[in-house]
Every structure is written in structure tokens, then in C-alpha cells.
Amino acid sequence: MKDLPARRLLLVHAHPDDESINNGATMARYAAEGAHVTLVTCTLGEEGEVIPPALAHLAADRDDTLGPHRVGELAAAMKELGVTDHRFLGGPGRFRDSGMMGTEQNERPGAFWSTPVDEAAAPLVEIIREIRPQILVTYDPDGGYGHPDHIQAHRVATRATELAADPAYGTGAPHTIAKVYWNRAERSVVEEAFAHLRTTAPDAFPGIAAVDDVPGVVDGDEITAEIDGSAYAGAKTAAMRAHATQIAVADEGPFFALSNDLGQPLLTTECYQLVRGVSGAGAGAREDDLFAGVTEAKTATAPEAGAGTDAVRGPASGSASGAGPDSVSGPASASGAGA
Numbered sequence: 001m002k003d004l005p006a007r008r009l010l011l012v013h014a015h016p017d018d019e020s021i022n023n024g025a026t027m028a029r030y031a032a033e034g035a036h037v038t039l040v041t042c043t044l045g046e047e048g049e050v051i052p053p054a055l056a057h058l059a060a061d062r063d064d065t066l067g068p069h070r071v072g073e074l075a076a077a078m079k080e081l082g083v084t085d086h087r088f089l090g091g092p093g094r095f096r097d098s099g100m101m102g103t104e105q106n107e108r109p110g111a112f113w114s115t116p117v118d119e120a121a122a123p124l125v126e127i128i129r130e131i132r133p134q135i136l137v138t139y140d141p142d143g144g145y146g147h148p149d150h151i152q153a154h155r156v157a158t159r160a161t162e163l164a165a166d167p168a169y170g171t172g173a174p175h176t177i178a179k180v181y182w183n184r185a186e187r188s189v190v191e192e193a194f195a196h197l198r199t200t201a202p203d204a205f206p207g208i209a210a211v212d213d214v215p216g217v218v219d220g221d222e223i224t225a226e227i228d229g230s231a232y233a234g235a236k237t238a239a240m241r242a243h244a245t246q247i248a249v250a251d252e253g254p255f256f257a258l259s260n261d262l263g264q265p266l267l268t269t270e271c272y273q274l275v276r277g278v279s280g281a282g283a284g285a286r287e288d289d290l291f292a293g294v295t296e297a298k299t300a301t302a303p304e305a306g307a308g309t310d311a312v313r314g315p316a317s318g319s320a321s322g323a324g325p326d327s328v329s330g331p332a333s334a335s336g337a338g339a
């Protein structure tokens with residue numbers, strides 16, 4: 001049995017690059033602080049558009065090798081963030097990128113969007129029971145901006161959270177995740193950052209995006225936690241640059257564009273909305289630590305095989321023996337109450 005760090009954070013994302021854009025600074029911070037950070041990416045992002053002309057041949061309508069290429073981009077990004085536990089849901093390539101809403105790729109066999117939620121949740125339950133995270137970060141029910149894979153990632157993460165806690169489900173000791181957060185961005189902060197982009201680097205990209213193009217934008221009163229990632233801005237920026245087929249980072253400042261060539265701010269203060277569990281901050285105050293209020297006195301035990309650092313290892317090998325009787329002596333009971 002191998003000990004995991006006392007604090008364990010799980011993030012569930014749709015495609016390689018989403019984690020760096022949404023949570024890069026948060027991931028870098030907790031990795032640097034010695035927490036166990038686990039990223040689960042649901043698809044390889046095979047249907048993404050490719051920005052660099054020299055790599056255009058990777059695209060789904062040409063060589064269709066973008067997925068494997070993005071496995072490498074994600075590994076490079078995780079290196080920048082200091083995150084060693086990153087996995088693809090069900091193993092790399094198990095679920096395919098579903099493309100934008102309304103496209104024929106949505107219904108293609110094996111597409112993440114067309115997979116029943118419980119089927120896709122099963123391998124995530126195994127990971128949850130292996131890692132026993134106190135914190136889960138994922139998208140809101142709209143996936144932040146309506147992409148089918150992001151919506152499905154929300155559904156799968158939410159369902160897996162329920163099933164992992166259910167003693168009657170599957171094998172392995174049940175685990176209750178103490179706190180669940182949705183990714184958010186604060187409207188007033190985003191507006192200000194767009195104004196900064198317009199005045200300091202108006203020509204960095206062919207166009208400029210709109211505030212509502214930023215996933216998860218909400219008014220400030222919906223935000224319950226704010227991670228000041230300014231110390232990790234460099235790591236986040238480097239991680240985003242590693243996703244070179246998907247992201248163009250400006251040289252002029254904290255700005256980037258996706259394949260639509262529309263500039264938007266690169267935010268290093270990352271915001272969250274607590275949707276399950278008890279806030280560790282006072283009434284009306286924002287948490288500055290996702291683990292606030294979570295008991296962390298005990299160290300988890302997990303099987304040796306489960307704590308590897310293999311970039312493309314699926315969860316099956318790690319979780320097959322993941323639930324010996326000892327698992328129940330882990331921190332779940334201590335942290336399950338949330339505060």
C-alpha cells in the first residue's frame with residue numbers, strides 16, 4: 001500500500017487544454033503545496049481545430065491523428081503544472097470527442113456525448129474510490145458554454161460522485177467527496193480584463209471575443225471561492241502554450257486565442273462555485289482555499305499500482321485491487337462531513 005498526500009483534488013475535464021485554461025493556476029498551486037492532484041480528461045479532443053498550419057494535417061478530416069498528438073500536449077502541460085497523475089477516462093481513446101453541438105459527430109459510435117452517463121461514470125467511480133479525493137472540480141450543467149463533451153463531463157462527474165458514495169454500487173469501499181465545485185469566471189473581472197486587452201494589445205489577434213464567450217461567466221455573488229494564482233501565472237501560461245494545436249498565447253500580455261482567432265484574457269485568478277459541501281469561509285465570504293474546512297489529518301492509503309505517474313494509463317490497472325478492506329480506514333470518514 002502506498003500513502004497518498006492528505007489533501008487530494010480531482011478535476012474532470014472534457015478535452016486536453018480545458019484544465020490549463022480553467023484551472024492551471026489552481027492545479028499548479030496545489031501540486032506545489034504537496035496535495036495530490038488528479039486530472040481526468042474524458043476525450044482526446046480528436047475533433048478540435050488545429051491552429052498551426054504546419055500541423056493542419058492532424059485534423060479529424062485529414063489524418064485524424066490529433067488525438068494522439070494532444071496526449072503529448074497534455075503531458076507537456078502537466079509537466080509545467082507539476083501534476084503527475086493525469087488519466088484519460090476509461091483509458092486513452094475510450095470515449096471520442098463529440099464535436100460541436102449539432103454536428104454529426106455527436107451521434108457517432110463511441111462519442112462521449114452518445115455514451116450513456118452511467119457507462120461513462122463507471123471508470124470514474126473507480127478512480128474516485130482509489131484516490132478518495134476531498135475535492136472535485138468540474139463544469140456547471142451547461143458545461144460552461146454548451147459544448148456536448150463539457151455538458152457530458154458535468155453529468156458524468158456528478159453521477160460518479162453519487163455512485164462512488166453508494167455502498168451498494170460496484171466494488172470497492174464507498175467514498176464521499178466532501179466538496180464539489182463548478183468552474184466559474186467573474187463577470188466584472190472578465191469585463192475589466194477585456195478592457196485591458198483592448199487598450200494594451202488590440203492587434204494581438206485578428207479579433208476580440210465577447211465576455212459571454214468565456215465559459216462559466218457569472219455575476220460575483222455566485223462565486224464562493226477565489227484562488228489567487230498570480231504566483232503560478234508563469235506555469236499556467238506555459239501549460240497553455242503546451243497545447244499549441246489549440247491555443248495561441250499572446251506575446252503582448254496575459255491574453256490568448258483559440259482556433260477562432262478571437263483574443264481573450266488569460267485569467268490567473270480562478271473562480272469557483274461550491275455546489276456540494278460546506279464552505280470553509282464565513283458567511284458571505286469567499287474561500288481562498290478549496291480545502292478550507294476539510295479535515296485533512298489522515299493520510300490516505302491506496303494500492304501501489306494506483307498512484308503511478310504513467311501519463312496514459314487507464315484507470316483499470318490502478319483500481320483493480322483498489323478496495324481492500326483497508327480502504328475504509330482512509331480519510332473518507334474523516335472528511336465526508338465536510339467541516
Ligand SMILES: [Zn+2]
Binds near residue numbers: 014
Ligand atoms: Zn473542451
